[in-house]
Each structure stands twice: as structure tokens, then as C-alpha cells.
Amino acid sequence: MQELIVILVDGLVFSSYLFMVSVGLTVIFGVMKILNVTHGAFYAFGAYMSATLIGAYYNTDLPEFGGFLAIFAAAIIVGVFFGIVLERGLLRFLYHRDEHIIVLATFAMFLVLEDVLLMIWGTDPYYAYEPMALLGAVDIVELTFDVYSLTLIGLAVIVALGLWLGLTKTKWGKLLLAVIFDREISQAMGINVTVVFTVTFVVGSIMGALGGAYIAPTISVSPGIGVEVIILSFAVVVIGGMGSIPGAIIGALLVGISRAAAVHKFPEIELFVIYAIMALVLAIRPEGLFAPAQARKI
Amino acid sequence: MRYMDKTIVGLSIAFVVLFCADFFMAEWVRFIGLQSLARGAVALGLLVLWRTGLVSFGHALYFGFGAYAAAMLTLIGYHDAFFLVFAGTLAAGVLAYLLGFLLRRYRAIFFALLNMAFSMILYGVIVKTEELGSTDGFSVLTPTFLGYAPKGEAVQTTLFIFTLVFTYIITVGVHLYMKTTLGGMSMAVRENEIRVEYLGYSAEKVIHVKYVFSGLVAGFGGAIMALAIGQVDPDSMANWTVSGEFVFITILSGIGNVGATYIGALVFELIRTYAFEYAPLFWQFILGGSLLAIIMFLPDGIWSLFGRLRRSDSSESSSSSNKAPSP
Numbered sequence: 001m002q003e004l005i006v007i008l009v010d011g012l013v014f015s016s017y018l019f020m021v022s023v024g025l026t027v028i029f030g031v032m033k034i035l036n037v038t039h040g041a042f043y044a045f046g047a048y049m050s051a052t053l054i055g056a057y058y059n060t061d062l063p064e065f066g067g068f069l070a071i072f073a074a075a076i077i078v079g080v081f082f083g084i085v086l087e088r089g090l091l092r093f094l095y096h097r098d099e100h101i102i103v104l105a106t107f108a109m110f111l112v113l114e115d116v117l118l119m120i121w122g123t124d125p126y127y128a129y130e131p132m133a134l135l136g137a138v139d140i141v142e143l144t145f146d147v148y149s150l151t152l153i154g155l156a157v158i159v160a161l162g163l164w165l166g167l168t169k170t171k172w173g174k175l176l177l178a179v180i181f182d183r184e185i186s187q188a189m190g191i192n193v194t195v196v197f198t199v200t201f202v203v204g205s206i207m208g209a210l211g212g213a214y215i216a217p218t219i220s221v222s223p224g225i226g227v228e229v230i231i232l233s234f235a236v237v238v239i240g241g242m243g244s245i246p247g248a249i250i251g252a253l254l255v256g257i258s259r260a261a262a263v264h265k266f267p268e269i270e271l272f273v274i275y276a277i278m279a280l281v282l283a284i285r286p287e288g289l290f291a292p293a294q295a296r297k298i
Numbered sequence: 299m300r301y302m303d304k305t306i307v308g309l310s311i312a313f314v315v316l317f318c319a320d321f322f323m324a325e326w327v328r329f330i331g332l333q334s335l336a337r338g339a340v341a342l343g344l345l346v347l348w349r350t351g352l353v354s355f356g357h358a359l360y361f362g363f364g365a366y367a368a369a370m371l372t373l374i375g376y377h378d379a380f381f382l383v384f385a386g387t388l389a390a391g392v393l394a395y396l397l398g399f400l401l402r403r404y405r406a407i408f409f410a411l412l413n414m415a416f417s418m419i420l421y422g423v424i425v426k427t428e429e430l431g432s433t434d435g436f437s438v439l440t441p442t443f444l445g446y447a448p449k450g451e452a453v454q455t456t457l458f459i460f461t462l463v464f465t466y467i468i469t470v471g472v473h474l475y476m477k478t479t480l481g482g483m484s485m486a487v488r489e490n491e492i493r494v495e496y497l498g499y500s501a502e503k504v505i506h507v508k509y510v511f512s513g514l515v516a517g518f519g520g521a522i523m524a525l526a527i528g529q530v531d532p533d534s535m536a537n538w539t540v541s542g543e544f545v546f547i548t549i550l551s552g553i554g555n556v557g558a559t560y561i562g563a564l565v566f567e568l569i570r571t572y573a574f575e576y577a578p579l580f581w582q583f584i585l586g587g588s589l590l591a592i593i594m595f596l597p598d599g600i601w602s603l604f605g606r607l608r609r610s611d612s613s614e615s616s617s618s619s620n621k622a623p624s625p
Contacts, residue, residue, distance in 0.1 A: 035407060093594065099407060100353040104549055105593050107542050111586030118579055231418060231538060238411050272422030278415040282408065283400055 006143055007260045013149045015256025016156035017215060022233035023159060023248050024207030030243030031180055031200040033099065034091065037106040039208045039233060040226035041113035042082060046209030047225060048121050050074035050216040054128035067131045075213040079206030082113075087201040092194075110226070118223060125222035132217040149218060156252075159207070163245055176200070180243075235278045241288030250289055305473050309557055313466045320458050325451060328458050330567050332526040335458075335465045338563035340519040341547040342472055343512030348553055349476075350508050351488030352405065355541050356413030357516045359420050360390040362536030364517025365524040366424065369438045379441035379460055383521040390517020391510055398509045402502045414538055424532040435531025438524050454526070461522050465560070468515060473556045480507065516544075546589055552599020561600055 025039045053070035086109065094102050135147035167173035178186040179196050187193045212225075219225070236255055240247025255274050262273040269276075281289060320328065340361055347354060364386035371382055397416060404412055425433055440453050448456045475481045483504045486494050491501045524530045534540065543566070551562030569588050573581035596602060 035411075090590070097593075097597070100410065100545070101549070101593055101597075103355075103407070103410070104542075104545055105590060107546075108586040108589035108593065111582040112590070115580045115583035115586075227539070231414075234411060235415070238408075238415070242407070268426055272419045272426075275415045275418045275422060279412065279419065282404075282412050282415065287408070 002143075003264060005140065007257070007264050009140055009145060009150075010263070011253075011257030011260035012153055013145075013256075014260055015252045016152045017211070018232060018236050018256050019156045019248055019252035020152070020159065020214065021208065021211035021229050022236040022252065023163070023245065024204040024211070025233045026237045026240070026243055026245060026248045027163070027207060028201055028204035029237065030245075031176060032197055033243075034106070035099070035103045035234075035242070036204070037103060037230055038082075038086060038109045038113065039106075039204075040230035041110050041117070042078060042205050042208035043212035043229045044117055044226035045078045045082065045113070046075050046212030047216040047219070047221045048117060048126065048212075049078050049209070050213035051126040051128040051221045052121075054130060054217065055126070058130050064130075064134055067134070071131070071213045071216070072210070075206055075210035078209035078213070080202055082209075083202030083205030084198065086205070087198050091201070092197075110230070114223075114226065117226075123223055125220040126216075127220055128217050130217070146218075152214065155214060159210075160245065160249060167245070232274065235274050238288055239278055239281045241290035244288070244290040247288055247290030303473075305555060305557060306470055309466065309469055309473070312557065312560075313462065316462055317459065320455055320462070323458075325454065328454055329526070330564070330571060332454070332458055332461060333523065334560060334564040334567045335461045336519040336522040336526065337544065337547055337566065338519075338560035339465050339468060339522070340516045340544050341551060341559040341563055342469060342556060343515035344544055344548040345551070345553055345556070345559055346472065346476075346484070346508050347512050348548060349484040349488065350505055352409050352505065352508075353545060353548075354413040354512070355410040355538065355545060356415070356417035357512065357544050358536050358538065358540035359413065359417035360394055360513040360516035361520035361523070361540060361544070362417070362420055362424070362532070363393055364390040364520030365530050365535045366430065366520075367517070368521035369436065369524045369530040370430070372438050372441075373436075377439060377442045378445075379443050379457065379525060382441060382525065383460075383464070383518060386521025386524070387514050387518040390520065391514040394510045394513020394517075395506075398506045398513075401509060402506045414541065417536060417541055418538060421532055421536045421538070424536055431531070433532060435529055435535075437529045438527075440528070441525050457522075457525060461526075464518070468518070469556050469560075472511075476556075480504065484508065546585075549589070550592055550599055552596075552601040554598065554601035554604075558599065558601035565600065 021043055024042070025036060028034055028036045028039075050071050053074045054067055057067050057070045058064075090105065090109065091102070094105055132146060132148040135151070137144045137146045138150070139145075167176065175186070175191050176196060178189070178191060179193055183193060211229075232255075236251040237248060238251075239254060240249070240251030255277060258273050258277060259270060262270045316331070323331070340357060343360075344354060344357060367389035368382040368386035371385055376382060376385075401409060401412060424430055430436065440447075441457070442448075443456055443460060446456070476484070483494065483499060486497075486499075487501045487504050494501045494504070520535065523535070547559065547562045547566050550566060551558040570581065570585060573584035577584060592599070
């Protein structure tokens with residue numbers, strides 16, 4: 001029983017983390033049909049920027065809880081900057097090309113940004129534990145969890161709710177749904193698809209950066225953190241169905257809880273339980289669990 | 299001779315030149331050449347798939363499987379290069395045959411990602427297996443060639459010729475195969491699968507055949523690589539970035555010609571070697587930058603450069619000899 005609770009809490013924290021890092025990917029894919037490998041670099045840049053800003057913030061005498069603002073500021077700075085530069089500067093020239101070419105272009109961009117990261121921050125790890133230390137720890141059935149990690153669950157819920165409300169209750173959301181459904185017709189109806197694309201890409205980038213920025217206080221921010229994230233978020237998004245936000249939630253929960261169970265029960269299969277789930281889901285439902293049906297064009 | 303296939307002539311000339319050059323090459327040139335041949339062979343398999351409209355982001359699975367299969371055989375006392383490479387190729391081929399039953403049902407990005415999922419499972423298995431050296435891998439002893447046991451530089455010289463002969467046979471074979479009905483089905487499946495089915499062919503079977511072939515050559519490339527480097531490890535053999543490099547080479551080469559994959563692999567190897575040599579911290583930057591440049595400015599790959607040259611030649615000659623207005 002105790003073990004079950006631990007697995008559940010661990011799994012929920014990890015699921016929230018997975019949801020945070022993969023939601024940006026699925027938003028971009030859903031609207032633009034682009035599998036964005038650069039996402040991993042957004043994550044890494046978000047983490048580095050957040051660590052730097054948190055460090056700078058705690059060198060001043062401002063109130064301690066303001067450090068959380070630094071996290072969100074980091075995500076917005078990184079997301080807006082890279083989102084606009086990448087979409088306007090590179091991707092818009094490739095929209096008419098094969099989808100594989102676009103994936104490869106974002107892969108190339110990822111390689112480039114990985115080294116830009118090294119040029120800016122060097123190879124030494126960064127630590128920004130202050131926000132985590134601030135919130136302290138809590139005991140759940142005799143085991144200690146740090147409160148900061150638990151707030152990740154709250155953040156994931158807020159982001160998911162925000163996206164759901166934004167998509168279904170606002171005018172922007174409805175325009176977006178129209179573009180997702182049929183790009184050409186919505187353009188003919190007077191929707192500015194170019195702007196929708198740029199905004200979507202920036203929002204997706206901010207989400208990716210936020211994942212990194214929020215997780216930064218709990219890890220040592222060092223080179224190479226982006227690579228693993230790409231694979232993880234791919235797995236989550238593919239399991240849930242690419243472009244579906246409920247899919248990302250279910251995918252994150254499925255992967256997160258199975259991994260937590262694997263860590264506690266069979267640590268030796270921890271690394272590939274995620275891919276095994278992905279392969280299994282794809283074998284049964286190739287479009288992922290929640291992807292909308294596609295009409296076959298003859 | 300009434301008709302000579304230009305590609306086969308070109309490949310044969312390249313074969314003879316490389317065969318002779320092998321005895322004079324500097325060691326590092328031969329090493330780059332060996333790697334290019336091995337990676338080029340993998341890219342050749344991807345090219346066959348790509349002509350069918352499929353891109354795999356997971357062929358490091360077969361590359362790594364072939365490499366590890368060959369390397370593991372050396373652990374239990376087999377050292378003959380013919381046997382090792384044959385076993386590595388076959389092992390990857392069998393794996394591709396089995397997974398093919400599942401993968402042939404998928405297209406586009408799902409095909410690419412499902413391949414990646416399987417390759418990451420292999421990566422996970424290797425990393426978690428202490429007996430296989432985990433992330434460090436293990437070293438592979440020098441191979442023998444049908445009883446001939448070369449020493450020193452002769453090892454690489456022999457291995458180069460060994461690799462050259464087999465890649466030549468494979469490449470000419472692929473070129474001839476593309477002209478057969480089954481080979482021609484590639485483009486048909488890519489253009490319109492449903493019509494292919496109406497004509498009475500099974501698109502899935504066509505894809506399966508090509509998939510097994512791509513697995514075989516990737517296993518071949520992996521086994522050669524294991525022998526050439528004398529070391530296998532998961533990060534340079536089975537990680538998803540390795541798969542990305544293979545797709546990179548395929549894009550670099552274009553689908554115009556089978557020989558182009560080796561040129562693409564060589565260019566890739568040179569970019570990487572020199573970037574690593576002169577900017578060890580920023581080689582990914584250079585690699586990514588070149589990839590972007592090629593995607594933007596050479597969309598049909600290096601081979602299209604030759605096409606452009608030829609076209610400008612022929613357009614000049616035709617404009618001077620033929621004054622008829624174009625329709």
C-alpha cells in the first residue's frame with residue numbers, strides 16, 4: 001500500500017514533468033504539422049536561462065518568493081526570441097517541402113543550438129536550488145518529497161486547463177481550430193494563417209522553455225540535457241496521438257506512472273519501458289491513442 | 299558494345315581506382331574511406347526506402363545490431379571477417395524481416411518514429427547490459443581473412459579491399475534491381491499506393507522487401523564499422539543521433555544515383571572529421587549548419603550538382619545546333 005502511494009506520487013510528478021516538456025511539441029505539431037526536434041534546445045535554453053536569472057535574482061535583496069517570477073521570465077524570453085527567429089528566419093521557407101525535410105531541418109537547428117548553448121554558458125554545470133530550498137519538504141507516508149516537485153503537478157494542471165480554455169472558449173482558439181481543420185479554406189475565409197503559425201510556434205516554444213525553466217532548480221543544469229528530453233517528449237506525444245492535448249495528458253500519465261512503477265519494482269527495465277509502451281501503443285493504434293481520424297486522399 | 303550503363307561504368311572505374319589507391323593511401327585517408335563506405339552502404343538502404351516515400355529515423359537499430367552481432371561473435375572466438383560481416387548482415391536482416399511485418403503498415407512520420415522507438419529499445423538494452431560493457435562498449439579484436447592474418451597497417455588495407463569489393467557488388471546490385479519491376483514499384487508506391495493495389499501489387503509486400511534490404515545493408519555497414527574502428531559502443535552505434543546522421547547522408551546525397559550515397563557519406567565524414575579537428579567544441583554547430591545549407595540551397599542533394607552541370611552543357615549545345623522554337 002505504502003509502495004503504491006509512493007509510485008503514484010512519483011508517477012504523478014514525473015507525468016507532470018513529461019506533460020510540461022511535451023505539450024509544446026504537440027501544440028506545434030497539431031497546428032503546423034511540424035515535428036519540432038529543436039524543442040529539446042528550447043528546453044535546454046529555458047533551463048540555462050532560468051538558472052542564470054535565478055542566480056542573478058538571489059544576489060539582490062528582493063523578496064525571496066520573487067525568484068519564481070525569474071523562472072517564468074526566463075521561459076518567455078527564450079520562447080519568444082527563439083520562436084520568432086526560428087519560425088520567421090527558417091521554417092517559413094520550408095513549409096512547401098516534404099515533412100521529413102522539415103524534421104531534418106529542425107534536427108540541424110538543434111545541433112547548431114546545442115553548440116550555441118556551449119558558447120554562451122560553457123561546459124560547467126549550473127545550480128539554482130534556491131526556489132526548491134525555499135519550499136522545503138513534506139512527508140507522505142514516511143517518505144520525504146520536496147514540495148517544489150509537487151508544485152509541478154499544479155503547474156501542469158494550470159497549463160492544461162489554460163490551453164483547453166484558450167482553445168475552446170476564445171476567438172483565437174476557434175480560429176486555430178479552423179486552421180487545424182483546413183489550412184487552405186481558413187486562409188480563403190480571411191484568417192491570417194501566417195500570423196497564426198508564428199503565434200503557435202512562439203507559444204509552443206514558450207511551453208518547451210517553461211518545461212526546462214521550471215525543472216532547472218531540481219537538476220544540475222549541464223550540457224546534453226536537451227537530447228534526452230526530445231526522445232521522452234516524442235514518446236509521450238506519439239503515444240497520445242500527435243497534436244492532441246488530451247493525448248499528451250494521457251501519454252504523460254501512462255509513461256510517467258509506468259516509469260515510476262518500473263523504477264520501484266524492476267529498476268533494470270526503467271530505461272526502455274517508455275519505448276516499449278510507445279512501440280506497443282503504435283502497434284495497436286498507429287495514430288496514437290487520441291489522434292483525430294484522417295481522411296484518405298485518392 | 300551498343301549500350302553501356304553509365305552508372306555501372308562509373309562505379310567500376312571508382313572501384314578500380316580505389317582498389318589501386320588502397321596501397322598508397324595515407325592511413326587516415328583510408329580510415330575515412332572505410333567509414334564512408336560503411337555509412338554509404340547504410341544510406342544506400344535508406345535511399346531504397348526513400349524512393350518508396352519512407353524515411354526511417356531509426357536505422358541505427360540495424361547498424362548497431364549488425365555491429366554488436368559481429369562484435370559479440372569475436373568474444374566467443376570467431377575472427378574471420380567474412381563470417382563476422384555475413385553474420386552481422388544476416389542478424390540485422392532477420393530482425394528487419396520480423397519487425398517489417400509490423401512496420402510495413404505505417405507511413406510517413408509514424409514509420410519514422412516507430413523505427414526510432416525500436417532503435418531506442420535496442421539502445422536501452424545495450425546500455426543496461428553490463429556484460430556488453432554498458433555505455434563504454436567493448437573492443438573488437440583484429441579480424442582474419444579466410445586464414446590470412448594481417449598485421450599492422452595491412453589489417454586496414456585488407457579490410458578496405460574487403461569492404462570495397464562487397465560494397466561494389468551491393469551497389470551494382472541495387473542499381474540493377476532498381477530497373478526491375480519490383481524496383482520500379484518504389485516510385486509507384488510513393489506516388490499512389492492505392493493505384494498500386496488496384497494494379498494487383500501489394501504495396502505492403504513491396505515495402506517489406508525494401509525494408510529487409512535496408513536492414514541488411516545497415517547491418518553490413520555496422521559490422522564493417524565495428525571491425526574498422528575495433529570498438530563498439532552504444533552512443534556511436536545505436537543512439538538516435540546516429541540514425542539522424544544516416545538520414546543526413548541520404549539528404550546530402552539525394553536520390554538521383556546509387557553512387558551518390560558514397561560521395562554523400564564521404565562529404566559527411568570529411569565535414570565531421572575537419573570540424574572535430576579544428577573546432578572540437580563546435581563540431582555540431584558546423585555539422586548542423588552544413589545540413590541546413592544543403593536543405594536550403596541543394597534540395598536534391600549533391601548529385602543535383604552533376605545534373606546541373608550536365609544540363610547547362612546540353613542546353614548550350616542544343617541551343618546552338620537546334621534553332622527550332624520550343625513549344
